[in-house]
Amino acid sequence: MAWVSLVIAGLFEMFGVLMINKLHRDRSWQSAVLLCIGFGASFLFLAQAMKTLPMGTAYAIWTGIGASGGAILGIVLYSEPKDFKRIAFIAMVLGATIGLKLVS
Known part of the structure; x- marks a missing residue:
């Protein structure tokens, strides 16, 4: 159950990062509330x-x-650069994350 909670925390972390970007683009109270909810849930x-x-x-x-999730979402949703080096380093972060799970 702890691993499921950890993955959910990571997903809320990704959501929080998206909301930071949304808040920069659209300064509304809804964006700020969603940002707080995302990071709050992530920490919980x-x-x-x-x-x-x-x-x-x-x-x-x-x-x-x-x-890595934030970087991938930036590529998919905001047309951030997706050159080979960037993808390779994201893959290394994901590989290290999976490796930690396997040895824990």
């Missing part, structure tokens, strides 16, 4: 996961999901 699920998982592992995987 991360805290739940850390009841069982080691702090270092949980934090590394949480940031890996958030960082």
Whole structure:
């Protein structure tokens, strides 16, 4: 269950990052509320996961999901550059995240 909570925390982290971008584009109270909900839920699920998982592992995987997911969403939704080097480094982050899961 801790791993499920950790993945959900990472997904909410990605949502929070999207809401930061939305808030920069559209300064509305709805964007600010969604940003707070996204990061708040992310921290709650991360805290739940850390009841069982080691702090270092949980934090590394949480940031890996958030960082790589945010980069992928930027490529897909906002036409950010998608050159080979960028994709390769995103893949390395995802590979390290999966590797931590496998050895934990």
